[in-house]
Amino acid sequence: MKNGSRGTVEIATERCKGCELCIPACPPRVLRMTETRNAMGAHYPELLPGCTGCGACLLVCPDFCFEVFQYQSPRRGTP
Secondary structure, three states: OHHHHEEEHHHOOOOOOOOOOOOHHHHOOOOEEEEEHHHHHOEEEEEOOOOOOOOHHHHHHOOEEEEEEEEEEOOOOOO
């Protein structure tokens, strides 16, 4: 990203039921489902580099698995 990242997210993977609604909702396309399963037996998303902290994943997640963090100023090279 040219200007650096404006934010990032943390994912509560153990809360995820694997609905995958977050994957197509992510504008920078930095979420993908893992092959690993959580304690509920569901695949969960993992965050790739390039998150902008836009919060689209948070808005579509029915299980509140995402927490969005906004940076005061853009950061370079932040996943």
